[in-house]
Amino acid sequence: MAKKVLGLVLALVLSLGSICAIADGPKDTWLFDEPVTITYMRPETSNQPFPEDNAVLNWISDNLGVNIDLILVMSDYEDKCKTLIATGDMPDIMVVDREPVAVAMQGEGQFLKVSDYFDLMPNYLEAQKDNVNFKRLMTADGDAYYLLTSTFFRYTGATAPAVRMDMLAASGLGTPVTFDDVYALLKNLKEQDPNSFPVSSRWSYSRIFETWAYPMGSGFEMYYEPRESKWIYGSITEDFKEIVSYFHNMYVDGILDPDFSINESSNFKERYAAGSSSYHFENSSFLMNYNAILADSVGKEAYFDLTPVPTNKYGESRQIGWGKFNYDDAILVNGDAKNPEQIVKVIDWFYSPKALEITNWGIEGVSFRYTEDGKRELIPEYAEQFIGTSDPWRSFMGSMGLGQLGLAMYIDEGTQAYYLDDVSAAQYDYIANDKAYAEPIMAPAFTDDELVELAELRTEIEAIIAPALEGMVTGAVSIDTFDDMAAKVRNAGATRIEEIYNNAEARMAAN
Amino acid sequence: MLKAKLSVSEKIGMAVIGIVLATMVFLCIFPFYHMLVVAISNGTAVIQGKVTIWPIGFSLESFKQLFRDPYVGYAYKNTLLYVFLGTIINLFLTTMCAYPLSRHNLIGKKYFMGIIVFTMLFSGGMIPTYIMVAITLNLKNTFWAVLLLNGMSTFNMIVMRTFFITTIPESLVEAAKIDGANDIKIFTRVVLPLAKPILATMFLFYAVAQWNRFFDYMLFLNDKKTYPLQLLIRAMVIEGNLGETAQKQSAANDLFVSETGIKYAVILITVLPIIMLYPFIQKYLVKGQMVGSLKG
The missing domain is CATH 1.10.287 (Helix Hairpins)
Structure with missing residues (x-):
């Protein structure tokens, strides 16, 4: 309680300080001579809500003279984005889904051609310099209408296979090496618990294909096939037919959850956490939460751990990794904005070393401090107040709107180390070092x-x-x-x- | 009162009717009961699928966690305000429009009626509506954008107009005029008191519609503190966005709360107030709902 009060008092002091500073007039650190207000719309995600009073926004207002009017949308975000774009009533900056919104509408004139302002964005270009897909994200003419978040450091998970280790041991089959081995294991898991459905999926019919098809030697819809060095419409190939047959057999044998195409994420995750599903080919970061609940409800011997990506009929062990860069989201600038240069300068600041610190670690002296050897570390008095929540790291990040789900455009997930347990740390290491996980290849630039x-x-x-x-x-x-x-x-x-x-x-x- | 003796076939008929009605009642009530049972059960039992008829490991933690989220409180207050204001606006506009259109001596009645009915059949569509409300009228980020946009339902206005035509005879209005009443007095002292059934029916229709409204709020409001409950509920239930509620739950202990439990808790607190309205206006509702079936 005392820690929470302390946190609250510090936040209030910081807010008051910001107000006083604005009232005091311009600082040397301000980006412009006068205060600037910029509207910024982004979704508020399930895992990390924003705080009511945002210390980072207050810091930006105080030290940069930039008031960010943050518009957070909790539901129907894509509908709202498309309406605002269609009506020309866009905020100055908005984060959208890259494929269905930014790419689909980039030729229609509503978005600022940001490539014309690249000379004002040295920090952005520096942060993107390792992005092998950088040119693919432009039009065929070499124009860019949106920006991407960049990554300084992050723990990389993956859509990775994992199995309940207690049930794997009970099967006596050993870790599956091929997809035939996987099927044999799945049949055994079903026999161990006939009421269970060892494999589940979520969202729609396509999800299970998206996660399994590439490792199995094909790909869902359009994908780049390294074996043939070309783009292929995977869902209609002979290889894909075998995958459909594989899933059909899983369905008939009671291995595949009958609700595989209609589960919400929460239903899906509850099936694994409750022990009614036992083979997981999905987001590896979910495993930590399953294990916590399984230990409570089934026993400590029941836990999920990663297994190698099985080899397909071509002898390949392969999966598309999450990659260093986030290609799901795009950052757009209003094409009708009256002050585009100011807006892109503010965006560029978000890729600067100082922004990397503020938007990922929070406020120095409040949430983090420097060690004697010049490294950043979380201040335990602040960080400990989130221990005991369902997701301590996200709760910490949410307390100031930090990171990828917060205000950061240049991502540093170093803060996660404070909350990471040994098993999860080992899983992240495992994926980072497993050559089966490759950087995604984005679609080429189109006219x-x-x-x-x-x-x-x-x-x-x-x-x-x-x-x-x-x-x-x-x-x-x-x-x-x-x-x-x-x-x-x-x-x-x-x-x-x-x-x-x-x-x-x-x-x-x-x- | 003497009870008529029922024949065997009548008894069988009554029994069948009773069983059918009981089944219908069960089908209506069970989903709510199940949600309540899940919401007050231990989260581990819920995710293991053990909770069906009776709660397991009684816990009010779902509700507690829900109300720890400050935005649930804001949303509840906002919804009550929006429903109250919105329903008053709806009833005011609907009665003020329906009554004149029900009088035979209104000049241009057919013309006005035609224009109004046209809006029921054709709308401007989302983009023009947004431009008019948010940009032209500059109502963006105010709840007036939604309340005024949905100020009156043409269908409800026609139902109310039909009520006035069939229930308030011209002779009654003429009698009031002879007694010296002006139009406003006739409307407030004669017409409205006789229109209680339709007002109650419309009140319920409008209140439910206002209570359920979310899309317009999503479109026109930008400040999360001004969101109504339905928008928050939609984010939690449909899009799995449990917000601060999920952040504050303790994992893997006796107080563990499943996402399903929180979702069901939020659905229950959302539907209860509007369900509680029904008993108070049911007697008017039965009369009022027949109005639309009469020829206008």
């Missing part, structure tokens, strides 16, 4: 016309493929119809999509 054509073709194909694939897994549609479905999808435009992708790839290589 505006190609983007429009791709959107149309995808809509047509999705209408054919979605009900067919889900039906083939459950048995509502015969797998014998796969070839007919594949032919229809090819005729509907899959071949043309492959052509557009590979032409764009060749164009990039030529330049």
Whole structure:
């Protein structure tokens, strides 16, 4: 209690200090001669809510003379973004989903062409210098309409296989090496607990394909196939047919959760935490929370641990890693903003070394301090108040709006070390050192016309493929119809999509 | 009162009706009961799927954690304010529009009615509506954007107009005029007292609609402290965004609360107030709901 009061008092002092400082007039550290107000809209995610009073925003206001009017949206974020974009009522800065919003709408004139301002953004360019996909995120003409968050350091998880180790031991089968071994193990897990469904999935039918298909030797929808060095529409290949058959067998044998395509994340996670599912090919960072609950409800011998990515029929052990950079989100600037230069300068500050510190570690003397050898460390009095919450690290980050789910555009997850248990630390090490996890290859840069054509073709194909694939897994549609479905999808435009992708790839290589 | 003796076939018929009705009641009540049972059970039992009929490991932690989230408190207050204000605006506009349109001597009645009905059939669509409300009228980030945008339902206005036509005869209005009442007095002293059933029905319809509204608030409001409960609930239940509620729960101990428990708790606290309205206005509701079935 005393610690919370202390934290509150410090935050209040800081807020009052900020107000007094603004009232005192400009500081040498201000970015501009006059105070500037910038509207910034971003989603507020489930794992890390923002605090009511944000010490980092207060610091920015005080020390940079920039008041950030933060608009947080809890639900229907994409709808709100699209409405604001369509009505021309965008905030100065907004974070959007990269593929469905930023890429799809980048040619329509609402977004600032940020590449025209790159000379004002040295920090951003420095932070992106290692990004192998940097040019892929532009248009074919070399223009950039959005920015990405960058990573200084982060613990990299993955969509990785994991199994209940107590049940694996009980099976006597050993760690699975191939996908055939996996299937044998899954059958055994089912036998150990006939009421269970060892494998579950979430969100929609596509998720299980997205997570399993690439390691199994194919890929879901469009993906870059390193074996053939080209882009392929994976969901209609012979390799993919075998994967559909694999899932169908899992469904028939009672291995695959019948709700695999409709589970929400919470249902999905509860199945693993409750012990009703035991083989996990999903977000590895969930495992820590499962283990805490399993230890309580089943016993300490029940826990999940990572296993190697099984080898596919081509002898490859491969999975697409999360990569160093976050390609899911894009940062947009309002194309009609009256002060674009000020806005991009503020954004560029967010990639500076000082911003790296403030937006990831918080306030010096409150949440972190420097050690004698010049390294940053969390102040225990502040950090300890979050121990005992369901996710102590996210709770710490949320207390000041820090990190990727907070205000940071340049990510440093060094603070996580304070809260990391040994098992999770070992899992992060395991994934970081496992060569099976590769940096994702983003789609090549397209022209505006190609983007429009791709959107149309995808809509047509999705209408054919979605009900067919889900039906083939459950048995509502015969797998014998796969070839007919594949032919229809090819005729509907899959071949043309492959052509557009590979032409764009060749164009990039030529330049 | 003497009870009529029922024949065997009548008894069987009554029994069948009773069973059907009891089943219907069970089907209506069980989801709420199940949510209550899950919300007051231990989280570990919930995620293990052990909770069905009776609570296991009684705990009010879901509700406690829910109310520890400061935004739930803000949202509750906001919702009560928005429903109260919104329903008053709705009833005011609907009665003020329906009554004149129900009088035969209103000049241009068909013209006005045509224009109003047109809005029921065709709307401007989301983008033009947003531009008008948020940009032209500059109502963005105020709850007036939503309350005024949804000021009146054309369908409800037509139902109320039908009520006035069929229930308030012209002769009654003429009698009041002969007694010296002006139009406002006639409306407030004669018409409205006779319109209690339809007012109660409309009150319920509008209050429920206001209570359930979320999308417009999402679109027009930017400050989280001004969000209504439904927006918060939607974020928690549909999008799994449990916000500060989930951050403050203790893991792997006796107080463990499942996400499902919190979701069910939030649904319960959301539906209870509006359900509690029904008993108070049910007698008017039965009369009022018949109005729409009469020819206008």
